[in-house]
Structures are given as C-alpha cells and as structure tokens.
Amino acid sequence: MSEHTLSVSKREGQGRGFSRRLRAQGSIPAVIYGKSGSEKLAVTEKDFMLLMREIGGSATIVTLEDDKGGKTATLIQDTQRNPRTDRFEHIDFLEVSADQEITAQIPVHTHGEAVGVKTGGGSLEIALHEVEVSCLPKNLPEQIDLDVSGLDVGDMIHVSALPKLEGVTYQGDPETVVVMCNAPMAEEAPAEDEAEAAGDDAEAKTGEEA
Structure with a gap:
C-alpha cells in the first residue's frame, strides 16, 4: 500500500456563493468525515490534480496536512466534477484509524x-x-x-x-x-443471401397461387 500527502486548509465559509469564490481562487471545497464529526476544508486544485495523477485510479491512504500542522489519515470517499468542464467541484474525505477496519x-x-x-x-x-x-x-x-x-x-x-x-x-x-x-457472436447472413432467399420465397408463393 502506498501513502500520499496532501496539504489542506480549514475553512469557515459555506454555501454556493462561497464555494464559487473558492473555486475562482483555484481551490476546491472539501469535507472530512470522522469519529469526531465533520470539518470543512479547502484544497488547492493544482495539488489535488497532481495527487490524482500520482494515484492513477488506485486505492490509497491520503494523509491530510492542515495549515496548523495537524495530520489525518484518510481515504478519498467521493468526488464531484462539473459535467461541462470536468473540473473537480467537491471532495469528501473519510478519516481512518490504524487499528480500525475500513x-x-x-x-x-x-x-x-x-x-x-x-x-x-x-x-x-x-x-x-x-x-x-x-x-x-x-x-x-x-x-x-x-x-x-x-x-x-x-x-x-x-x-x-x-x-x-x-x-x-x-x-x-x-x-x-x-x-x-x-462466446463469439453468430455471424449474420450476408445481405445478398437474404435478398436472394426472399426472392425465392416470393417465386414459390407465386407458383402456389398459380
């Protein structure tokens, strides 16, 4: 298992307006959930993009380092992306403990x-x-x-x-x-063969009517 570190800062603001301003400044609003409740964070978009490239879709422990020197081991629980720009808009982190199963x-x-x-x-x-x-x-x-x-x-x-x-x-x-x-898919009869078969059926029916 590899471990990665990500710098985060604690934030007080919330709401759509605050989140838009945060993104305009190059940061992503985030939340960490743990045994003591939840806490609002901000993550620099550039740092998070670098982290995601390092992870490459694998599962890994991410240690969050806040602006006061605190460190918390987490998993990236969920991310939200803008459907038009594909930029990250929100991140959920889950706090993990070394002695508790996840x-x-x-x-x-x-x-x-x-x-x-x-x-x-x-x-x-x-x-x-x-x-x-x-x-x-x-x-x-x-x-x-x-x-x-x-x-x-x-x-x-x-x-x-x-x-x-x-x-x-x-x-x-x-x-x-x-x-x-x-199993391999059954091959369809060529269109020419189908047309030929349809023609034979039509001739047969005409003969019967005659």
Whole structure:
C-alpha cells in the first residue's frame, strides 16, 4: 500500500456563493468525515490534480496536512466534477484509524490474454470494475490483479475466486461474476443471401397461387 500527502486548509465559509469564490481562487471545497464529526476544508486544485495523477485510479491512504500542522489519515470517499468542464467541484474525505477496519472500493486490473479470446474467437467482458473489501488501513490493496489467461469460452471468475490477500476480506455475494469470456457472436447472413432467399420465397408463393 502506498501513502500520499496532501496539504489542506480549514475553512469557515459555506454555501454556493462561497464555494464559487473558492473555486475562482483555484481551490476546491472539501469535507472530512470522522469519529469526531465533520470539518470543512479547502484544497488547492493544482495539488489535488497532481495527487490524482500520482494515484492513477488506485486505492490509497491520503494523509491530510492542515495549515496548523495537524495530520489525518484518510481515504478519498467521493468526488464531484462539473459535467461541462470536468473540473473537480467537491471532495469528501473519510478519516481512518490504524487499528480500525475500513471498507473501500478497489479497482480490478486484468492481465494476460484469455485462451478463449486468443484461440476461440471469444471476447473478454469485465462485469465488475471495482470490488468492495474490508481490511485495516495497512492492508489496503491499491488494486486487485487478476490473471485471465486461463479463461476459455464460457468461463467466469467470481468474487469467491479472487486472489487471497493477507488481512483482506471481499464483501458482497461471493458468486458475483467479475470477469467472463463470452462466446463469439453468430455471424449474420450476408445481405445478398437474404435478398436472394426472399426472392425465392416470393417465386414459390407465386407458383402456389398459380
């Protein structure tokens, strides 16, 4: 598990007007939730963008360092983005404790070429891009690496067959499908053949009527 640090500042203001002014100044309004309640924060947009590039979609612990020297271990719980500009508009952080289990969504990364794709003309379908796990923060996996090279046409990998990781428990239905190798789609008859068949049917009907 990798850890990252992000500088934040505490804020008193709230409301849409305050948030708009904050974003205009190059910062993102944020909130941290924890055992002692919630606290309003501001994060420099540039710093958060750098953090997201470093993380690259993986799950990781982010240590927030505030302007008074305080440090808090967190998970990025949720982010909101502007649908038009795609810029971050709000961030939710969840405080974590070293001795308490957390629940998090972990991305699934596949590697290898399924034998059913390579030799059977099938197609690989990832049905579950993230899986929910519970563990102590120190055991939090950045991603779930899944070797799919042994999958033949019709084969599936369920949650119950995911790699065993020390201190990590997979949540949800163990029979949920994560990855499957689908059979090749049946080829459609060429348009010319269909037209020819339709013509033959029409001639047959005309003969019957005569």
